[in-house]
Amino acid sequence: MFNLFKKLLIFIFCINCLILPLLSKEIVKVGITSLPTSRGNPFKTTTGLPSLYTHAAMFEGLTRVSQKAMPIPLLAESWEYENELSWLFSLRKNVTFSNGEPFNSDSVVFSFNLLQSDEGRSWNVTAELEGISSIEAIDTHTVRIKTSTPDILLPHKIASLKIVPPHYWKEVGEEGFAESPIGTGPYMVSSWGVSRVMLKRFEEAWRESNVENIELVTAPDAVSRIQGFLSGRFHIAVQLGPDEVYMIEDSGHVVSRGFDPSMQVLAFITEKESPLKDIRVRRALNYAINREVIVSKLLSNKVQMATQTSPSFAFGWDPTITVWPYDIDKAKELLAAAGYADGFSFTAEILLSAASYSSQVYQQVASDLSRIGVNLSITRIPASQYARGVYQGKWKGEAIGIDYGVNPTLDSLTPLVRHSCFWSKPWFCEPSVIPLIEKAQSAFNLEERKKLTQAVMKYQLELAPAILLYETSRFDAVNKDLLGYYIEVGHIDYDKLYFRK
Template sequence: MPNFPAGKGNPYSGYATPSITFFSAIFDGFTNLQSDGSFKPALAISWEQLDELTWVFDLREGVEFSNGEPFNAHAVVRAAEYLQSEAAQLFAIQRELAVLEHVIALDTHRVQITTRRPVPLLPRVLSAFRIVAPDYWDEAGPEKFATAPVGTGPFAVESWNEASIRLVRNNASWRPAKLEQLDILQVSDSSVRLQTLTSGDVDIAMALSPEDRDLLESSGYVFKANRAPNILVLTFVTVEEGPLQDPRVRQALNIAINRTPIIDVFLDGAVPVPSQPAIRSAFGYNPELVPLDYDPDRAKKLLAEAGYPDGFEIVAEVITGVTTNDAAVFQQVFADLKRVGVTVNPQIISSAQLVSGIGSGHWRGRMFMLDYNLLPALDALSVMTIHSCLRRIPWHCDEDVMPLAERAYAEPDLAKREQLTQTMMAELVASPPALILYEAARFDAHASEITEYRAGFGIIEYEGIERAHRE
């Protein structure tokens, strides 16, 4: 894989890739996200919503952690207590699980959860509530636990160093692995990942280039385009005065981009032209919206109506080498914008600079590369938690759409919540918060002897992987 999780094996340190790609081998949540975008019961086998804020979950019986500790309601309560403690406030998962107000054990395998506000998608959200062996967590502490994690998943960690992780089958798991052992290597360069696969040093290579398809398939390898949980965007900074404060300008930029050749050339045609700032599998995705148009003449007209008949110049902060062919994609996007009179001056920044800008609100440009990541619940409305006035220091704040967003967040009825979110998607197309590019995709390949390799939305279904013996 390209990189290991920054928080290593601490399941509370992240809920996006690459964290969840690794976590799905070691841990389970109440539900588990599947490679097809569905959610299935995991440590919780059933649930009932008693009122707008109260849920009861029945837990899976007969489950043990890989160190022999029993999984039960006591383990769930202790995990919840830790996540509500001051020590856990810096962990990324806090933003999603802060909605939990009380978690109490009703008996050994039943818990009651009370939320701070209505969360009709709570079973999906709790896919991020990965339960750790409570006694070992207390004994080891987060730092030691991170390099020797203990969960209920199909594998356990035997060793962990900077370059490799060795996993061995967790025979106590309720979803046991078919492989006895799995070695995961960290290889940051995609060309080196390709070489290690074709040389036979590894059986599976992740995050390859779509240009590798012909070579690999002609050599007998299986090449797969896997769907991702995010949509790539160049988000607009509209809290400071400038052209992007006008929704007509933001619309113009979105219809000035010819996405079809970009997707066909740089992503092997693996994803469709998007219709909204959400992936197709998201809850609240609006199926009535049509793919974003390519209409440079109308884009010029909108720019003129907004007072920019000759276009304007803008700085965009981008990171390259993060997603498939991103440098080439940005070059083509900026060329399309140039054709309608908008000159983009790209500034390459590091991930650290991006994080700093998000935290401080200080930007050199008026667009910056980000994505709309819909994990953990694949909820289209989650876009609003980051890319709106709801942020402590927002970069885009459209007061006109906030009443609808607030209604959707407060709606306890699942069907009504879905309708409100679909309406929200239409509003975000009419007044876009970002230059919407395309759904992300990840290209993996494996040897023909590997069967049942299923990956998607950032996770791998490790328990199904098999390796046939060569004759």
């Protein structure tokens, strides 16, 4: 069946090569899964999907984090700590926003203070910056950042704060800014529609870009993205499945593989009454999953099996933790001990626009669970409904197809802000892990911080907050004539894109 589908898509590709005009080299067209529900407000969304493909072109933070878990200068040129609770950041000079406003210390202070307002405290990025107590201007291009507790990874954490122009924000307000966002990045918005965003080059950007325009077009399902790519409508098609890599490469194009800083899981909602509140049940479901089959058969051995709630290249990942063993007998034993010898039923909600192979993975999970008498129903929901679940707690099921993302800090503790009692609308809340997280976060020595973080990883695993699945990778199709495309820890250097001459 797959081979037939593959041949059909390649046939469509070949036919369209004959009838469609060549893609313009003045514009890069990208087929993406969805646009951020918060549109152009960089504070009301997280730093992962879907804002990754949009906000990276127009917004910048003081730093970003490399694949080696090291902070890299962006709008800040350098930094140093004064003491365990105070840091100085020296800002890049001669930088302007795309509306002409100067970037300086006041814009950094303003951006942070927005999150301290009554409205700003409810925005999602605020939680990612928990522990930063204040930012003050020392001079026009130096800021002092104070923390409530020691944080040796502050240069990683501050990457979540995108900087906006104060005067423009005050003039148009939050809603106006979301409609027509302004940043210091290499591109600026020329139009933002329901399913399409057009970006144009910001000529005065400090990071000079090569391509005149970028067009981001939503294509929620993978088939439409692949067809759009093979037919010549897109230069880039994002979030392909591992089994689709060969199809793209056979057509003469390139697949860009990015190591996505996250672990894919089926997270349990324990804040509502269900058998999943019982830790024995949660552990039983993990024993019932044959992860080796999922990775080898469904994911073509192009990803790693999850061992903990953090990817293997994140700070604090524990190499001594092994894959949760596949043990049907142990699973049945634990279910019986919890009073569910005959099994039970529950529903999981997964994102409609998720990677094409996600449905197959979750169906395999359901198949594995059926062997111990547990019936898992899977419901696919649109991004808007999914966002209501994440940010408002409006889940209809008892589990979620979600990731433990370490964007943008590459700190293994980062996803525990969302997947714990720290979150404003938590789905999993176990108070006993909170002191361990806080102790690790406050260690002001890198080795001690790593050791304590690894202890959290072990403890978190014992709680079985989710069915651990696999370490995610990102597979994006890229036209053979487009060069410079790469994703590193949730960051895309759009300014480095250029066409082959």
